[in-house]
Amino acid sequence: MAVRLSLVQLGKGSVGAALIDQIREQRPALQKRLGVELAYAGIAGRRSGAFDPGGLDLARWEVLVESGGVDGRKLLKQALGRLSGQAILVDATAEEGMAALYHEALSAGLHVVSCNKKPLAGPLEDYRRVKEAARRKRRFWLYEASVGAGLPVIGTLRDILDSGDRLESIEGCFSGTLNFLCAGLDSGGKFSEVLARARELGYTEPDPRDDLGGMDVARKALILAREAGLDIEPGDVRLEPFCPVDRRGDVGTSMAKMSRLDDGMDRKWKSAAAGGRRLRYVARVDGQCAASLREVPADGPLGRLPGPDNIFAFRTRRYSETPLVVSGPGAGPAVTAAGVFADIVRVARAVVGTA
Numbered sequence: 001m002a003v004r005l006s007l008v009q010l011g012k013g014s015v016g017a018a019l020i021d022q023i024r025e026q027r028p029a030l031q032k033r034l035g036v037e038l039a040y041a042g043i044a045g046r047r048s049g050a051f052d053p054g055g056l057d058l059a060r061w062e063v064l065v066e067s068g069g070v071d072g073r074k075l076l077k078q079a080l081g082r083l084s085g086q087a088i089l090v091d092a093t094a095e096e097g098m099a100a101l102y103h104e105a106l107s108a109g110l111h112v113v114s115c116n117k118k119p120l121a122g123p124l125e126d127y128r129r130v131k132e133a134a135r136r137k138r139r140f141w142l143y144e145a146s147v148g149a150g151l152p153v154i155g156t157l158r159d160i161l162d163s164g165d166r167l168e169s170i171e172g173c174f175s176g177t178l179n180f181l182c183a184g185l186d187s188g189g190k191f192s193e194v195l196a197r198a199r200e201l202g203y204t205e206p207d208p209r210d211d212l213g214g215m216d217v218a219r220k221a222l223i224l225a226r227e228a229g230l231d232i233e234p235g236d237v238r239l240e241p242f243c244p245v246d247r248r249g250d251v252g253t254s255m256a257k258m259s260r261l262d263d264g265m266d267r268k269w270k271s272a273a274a275g276g277r278r279l280r281y282v283a284r285v286d287g288q289c290a291a292s293l294r295e296v297p298a299d300g301p302l303g304r305l306p307g308p309d310n311i312f313a314f315r316t317r318r319y320s321e322t323p324l325v326v327s328g329p330g331a332g333p334a335v336t337a338a339g340v341f342a343d344i345v346r347v348a349r350a351v352v353g354t355a
Helices: 014-034 058-067 072-082 099-107 124-137 153-162 176-186 191-200 215-227 251-256 258-274 333-354
Strands: 003-010 036-044 049-051 086-091 111-114 167-173 277-285 289-297 309-316 324-329
Touching: 003 014, 003 072, 003 333, 014 036, 014 058, 014 333, 036 058, 036 072, 036 333, 049 058, 049 072, 072 086, 072 099, 086 099, 086 333, 099 111, 099 124, 111 333, 153 167, 153 215, 153 309, 153 324, 167 176, 176 191, 176 258, 176 277, 176 309, 191 251, 191 258, 215 277, 215 289, 251 258, 258 277
Parallel strands: 003 036, 003 086, 086 111
Antiparallel strands: 036 049, 167 277, 167 309, 277 289, 309 324
């Protein structure tokens, strides 16, 4: 008999919807191959959600969620009181203030899988508190997709450290969104038009100003630094924006003004190209964290990197001459959902092994 693993998902946007579709398509194969039944007990957005401990009908999940009368936080409360057996809280949002929710879920015996960077890159005290809850209850808190979408970045870092190697630095282009913009500007595109295309493809954060201000990259660098054992607060990241960012007004108003930056960005890119260089938004973790727009050789690994790919170069005691490199698509709903799905499968394998 298959072991049942219940999922309670917060977030039904592009990533959340892609994840539901991937799980719906793949779960018969997982049940056959792993002996685990993935069942959605709850799905919620900001204003509505649906909960059924027996499992939601995924062919109708959108209708069920829209007609439901419970938001994500209330839905989790229901789940904590009514779910039996193994369960996972899946955070497919980009919401603030989720660390307290993670702590509550872990303390109640749920695992947590997330692509949301904000709970990982908030105050160090909150991060430690959630980590301790996971250790105390012997539950998973997995977040591979928070850095590099579906790329094995955090897993690679953990393997380096757990095998006794010593990390010297991680450097590269950590944002698929910004690298998509860089590649588009390399080709002569207008900044505002390339940005609009990135939003259309689902590459940007819900608020693209998080990308353009460098905040999204800063969070990723901070997550990696903390995974490496550095006690770093958000304010410790040395951050320079990708371009000038106006935080006044809503997202739509701000995006409508982006054409004002077209000429200035074009001049920057042409100036770099005249010297055989390209501009890339580069992050570095090496005892501290930094991120800024830098000129790099046009024919080097960063200069040749296509959008929306990421690249992470790990230099360690063992990989000192030639770094260990992880590279590939680092943005988009499908690959981000795939990273979340992979973490769910990791929990499933462990659950089946202990059942």
